[in-house]
Amino acid sequence: MNFPKQYILADRPFTELPGWHCSQVRQRWLSTAPELPLVQIENAAGEPYGLLAGWVIFRGQLLQHGDTLQLTPADHGLPLEFDELGGRFLLLLHCGDDVGVLTDAGGLLSPVYNTEQKILASTPAILKRVAPQQWDESRRDALTGGKREIWYPAGATPYVGLRRLMPNHILLLANWRAQRVFPLAAGPGRQGDTNADPAALVARMADRVKLDVGALLDAGHTNLHLTGGYDSRMVLASCRERLAQCHFQTISANNADNRLDRHLAGQLARQFNLSHRLIDFEHAEQREKDAWLQRTGRCVEDHVLELCRTVRVHDCGSHEICGVGGEAIRSCLWFRGDGARDRISAAELLGRDGIPANDFSVGITEQWLETLPAGMSVGNIIDLSFIEFRLAGWAGPSVYGHQVAHPTMSPFNSGECYKAALALPESYREENCIAKDFISYLWPELLALPINRASGVMKLAFLKRELKYLVPLEWREKLFAVLRAKTGLRYNTTYSR
Structure with missing residues (x-):
């Protein structure tokens, strides 16, 4: 191996x-x-x-x-x-x-x-x-x-x-x-800056993402992931002036979420004349999944391993540009009211990411909370945990599983982006408009098509998704928590904010 x-x-x-x-x-x-x-x-x-x-x-x-x-x-x-x-x-x-x-x-x-x-x-x-x-x-x-x-x-x-x-x-x-080394006592990053201009901070993040996408395109890495979600839409917005170099691709698999991705990606490609193709999902054999787990040391056991053959078969020999980390700049784990709270427990913090709360998980999370300086806002604790828990603990080890030489590259992944996000006033982050303001700054016409939702009569083809959006995220999470406890089934909100 x-x-x-x-x-x-x-x-x-x-x-x-x-x-x-x-x-x-x-x-x-x-x-x-x-x-x-x-x-x-x-x-x-x-x-x-x-x-x-x-x-x-x-x-x-x-x-x-x-x-x-x-x-x-x-x-x-x-x-x-x-x-x-x-x-x-x-x-x-x-x-x-x-x-x-x-x-x-x-x-x-x-x-x-x-x-x-x-x-x-x-x-x-x-x-x-x-x-x-x-x-x-x-x-x-x-x-x-x-x-x-x-x-x-x-x-x-x-x-x-x-x-x-x-x-x-x-x-x-x-x-x-x-x-x-960050955040530290009396330093930035402990809470949002109430005097900051949200538009200027969002523009700073967008300009940085655009710069890093340009660096990858200039180096010949021209394949980009395109889905129906927020993060790939933000990446697409950063490509507006470089579309002639960009080749977008969407995985084609037989499940409801992927059907919506294909539908929205196809709409975007047609409306904005994008170079776009579908990539067939390749079903992995058990031996391939076992090898993926072995390469990661079993630090991740996740649906991403199902992609191991797809990634290998469709390897283009270069970096593919993805939206990983985009969630970290748009406060994807927030519930209404988080901006005004003064405390969050270890158990609740784990619940935001669908992690079960027990002696082990609560213990390591409380130890993590103790490393934070005094004066941390609940909002910054939540957003920082997404970076240090989810990105480092899931996206980090996952990269070692795929048997390709060039990993995907995220233009969101820089201290400049994450620290600008943590500086956004909590009142602004609670409005849940970061992604839309980001897109509006770079390419506002992209907002004419809904994100993660169909439009018009096509809503009927994705009725389950439409019904989900009628229920507030925090209510959904409470319902899923009850279902998890009662049935043992693996319900998750999957960052639907």
Whole structure:
């Protein structure tokens, strides 16, 4: 079995798999799969400052293997330019005599680490090739009930002594302890800025997404996902001036949600003259699903593994541009009234993401809440949890399962976007208009077609979806929670706000 896009940091080079690169960073060795780009980091004096592994977008350019990037050291281990870095990457920095490890802003190439063994890697599957890792079935059991997928929030994994490095944290290798670098006491990110202009912040996010989409298109990565949802519509809006380079694609599968995606994507393609095609869903054999789970170390057991053959068969040999992370800038887990609340419990926070509340899940979430500085608004706690739980704990490990060299790339994934979203006033976020204002700023005509809903007589073809929207999201979640408890079936609201 090969392990594309993976890596390991240890006290010696990893030579077990053919073609892997080995780079020394102080007293440690970072060994990387052959397709993983490496970028040298220097400070302003031209001195070595660290190493970037992964796919990095910086100031409108997709960096290439062998490039050198100049960054400026600053407090808390983050370089001054960190929020400008987009893409999927692992960052190793010289911090005095120490080495600090950080993920990208959403943890989309997030690692796991064992403090006692002093090793870090992309997945437990790679770690187990260096040192034994103890599976803990009780953790999996704790996260199984009540939802349709299994993934591990708050930096947890299904292994004893193994943690996931979350975004907004730095892991210092002198003691192998992770510490929060954002938000901090008396700093930004604790609550929305009531004096901020929402239109200006939305424009900032939209301009940044547009810049990163342009960087990918300029580098020849011209395939984009198109669905009926908010996030792909925001990506489409950012492509308005570059449509001649764009090739949109929609998976064609036989289920209600996908039928609506195909219907809306087809409408968009016809009305706005998009280059668009349907990609047939390829049913995966069990052996392919088992291999996907093995490559991820079983840190994710989710419907995305059903796509493993589809992704492989239709691999275009380049990055595909997707909308992952768009949910994080539009407060998708909010209920009405969240902007005025002063407290949210660990159990309720878990419930927003469909995670069952029990001793294990509540315990790790309470520990996570304790890392937050005083003065955090409930809204910012919810939005930050989506980044550090869902993106890092689900989207991050999922990338290692697919047997392709180029992962999908999200133009939303940057500190600049996420921090602008966290600065939006809570009263504005509660209005649930971020996505529409984003689209209106870049390409308002796209709003003529409904998002996630059919229009006219076609509503009758998707009547179940229409009936769902008659019930407020918070009522739906309460109903689904009761059904989960009574029946054990895996109902989920799936970010329908």
